[in-house]
Amino acid sequence: MIKVAKFGGSSLADANQFKKVKDIILRDSSIVITVASAPGKRFSEDNKITDLLYLSYAHLKYSVEYTKMFVHIEDRYAKIKKELNLKLNLGKEFDKIKSKMKKGMNKDYLISRGEYLNAKLLAEYLGYTFIDAKDIIFFNFNGNINIEKTTRAIEEVFKCNSKIIVPGFYGSLPNGEIKVFSRGGSDITGSIISRAINASVYENWTDVSGILMADPRIVDQPKKIDFITYNELRELSYMGANVLHTNAVAPVKEANIPINIRNTNEPDNPGTMIVNNNYEILEEHSISPITGIAGKKDFSILSIYKYPMSEEPNSLLNILEVLKKYKINIEHISSGIDNFSLILSSEHLEKYLYEIIADTKKLCNSIEIKVVRDISLIAIVGRNMVHKPGTSGKLFAAMGNNGVNIRVISQSSDELNIIIGVANENFEKCINVIYNNFIV
Structure with missing residues (x-):
């Protein structure tokens, strides 16, 4: 070795x-x-x-x-x-x-x-x-x-x-x-x-002695993650979990080399192993459906309404071109028959909000635009959620039982993560509710 x-x-x-x-x-x-x-x-x-x-x-x-x-x-x-x-x-x-x-x-x-x-x-x-x-x-x-x-x-x-x-x-x-x-x-x-x-x-x-399952500034003494896949790490890092430089992952991931996060001040602690999905010992450490929780505050929901939008396929393309013009990244997209909503960074959106609205209305006739501010996005990440039926239902029930209204829901097709949007004021409460219902 x-x-x-x-x-x-x-x-x-x-x-x-x-x-x-x-x-x-x-x-x-x-x-x-x-x-x-x-x-x-x-x-x-x-x-x-x-x-x-x-x-x-x-x-x-x-x-x-x-x-x-x-x-x-x-x-x-x-x-x-x-x-x-x-x-x-x-x-x-x-x-x-x-x-x-x-x-x-x-x-x-x-x-x-x-x-x-x-x-x-x-x-x-x-x-x-x-x-x-x-x-x-x-x-x-x-x-x-x-x-x-x-x-x-x-x-x-x-x-x-x-x-x-x-x-x-x-x-x-x-x-x-x-x-x-x-x-x-x-x-x-x-x-x-x-x-x-x-x-x-x-x-x-x-x-630090490895990667924690949640931010210790929000959750009291969260558990350490023993094994995490590179894909899970990517999801958590994107949502604010700072572990190591993003560009440090690709070279070792492609070569199937594990990364071991260790603590110089606690050298006997095994820390966290970051591995590919095919790592042999991974299944022995696959108990909880959730690997980790991370989130970020201060997003906005930009909702576009038009009737009948379903008959005008260029509507989404037009708004994407407008956002590209102002160099604004889209976090998530959700849609209905005659509307779609874009989740955007509030900081970036506010700089050009009125220009974006004006340009969008110019490209798309007879539309209505609404903006909802002060939204937090929280990612629940876990490679085992796909094998645990009812995870989403348990999550939504926990939110409802604790009086947290979910404004946005997004789940990847591989069921690696579920992202929910809540009001900023519920950010810390929401993370604690998830942790206490799935991990403790």
């Missing part, structure tokens, strides 16, 4: 966390490549190094003094180095960075130095080989990863080195310039590397 392990910012925030990471890596000989993030917050009021680097760049851009703030970045690394008794020449490293800090500099280069320096320190601390991500993660000029070139480079490095530390979050463009992923991109680095070396497992170490 071979593993790739990615450690997030909270896992490498200070020297004490470095020690925990070292213990985890050294006791598991199957971890062959480790991906390091930049130092995260040590406490709630602290700053992430990456945030400070973004701020430093903004100061440069607008000709604002940045040196005093940059000292905080240097001090964080100096403290880690001192407490771990390391020898890395941080002065030389920072001199090189500061020599490039001028207006018009490569923003991505500066922002990526958080991961670069942390990986350097971790490599020395473990006695492992440091490999710069710019030498193995390659972007095309359009921002997409050059998979073939990247895979070849990773395979070549892996052949020549047994234990490797790689900084996450960035790679290089064809001209050699540094290019970063979007925030949280160290997850993607680990995923790409896992696929390239055909890892048995991709471990993603953070500060």
Whole structure:
């Protein structure tokens, strides 16, 4: 078995966390490549190094003094180095960075130095080989990863080195310039590397012991999910469950490599395994019809009425063209014989509401448009719902018994999820009702 392990910012925030990471890596000989993030917050009021680097760049851009703030970045690394008794020449490293800090500099280069320096320190601390991500993660000029070139480079490095530390979050463009992923991109680095070396497992170490069945800010002490499929994760993530970077899923999913979400502060907790539907052990962990619950507030229902709409098939096409013009995504569509309703983000809709109404009425004669605001969408996700008759009925009965009026209902044909829309004021109550009726 071979593993790739990615450690997030909270896992490498200070020297004490470095020690925990070292213990985890050294006791598991199957971890062959480790991906390091930049130092995260040590406490709630602290700053992430990456945030400070973004701020430093903004100061440069607008000709604002940045040196005093940059000292905080240097001090964080100096403290880690001192407490771990390391020898890395941080002065030389920072001199090189500061020599490039001028207006018009490569923003991505500066922002990526958080991961670069942390990986350097971790490599020395473990006695492992440091490999710069710019030498193995390659972007095309359009921002997409050059998979073939990247895979070849990773395979070549892996052949020549047994234990490797790689900084996450960035790679290089064809001209050699540094290019970063979007925030949280160290997850993607680990995923790409896992696929390239055909890892048995991709471990993603953070500060939570896996994925929870509901938001702990809404449900008191929700249970942990032991096993979840990639498809279920996609549904929950889209509805607001923040677990890992969305783009980190595709490389390992396609290669049928599980992701294991683990807690650096509770290393003996098995965490959550994210797997494909064909994962052998999945059926042993298929008890509850519901895997997880997630939701988001502040949607609007845009309802279009016209008689006889059923005889004018272009009505829906016309409104879709209008929404495309204003770059507004549609969350869900429901329809009747002479009407259809679109669920849209209130924030995006309100910017262009009157323009959308005017354009729609111009394209579709004799129509009526209604807008209902302050709607929350809640997704009930579970691979086992298809095997549990009566799940929908139980859900609707629970809502009715607790005085929650359902404004929107949507269910996928594979019965992987049921999405309901309720008033914002019932959002938290609704999630608790679902959890208490299906999971507790």
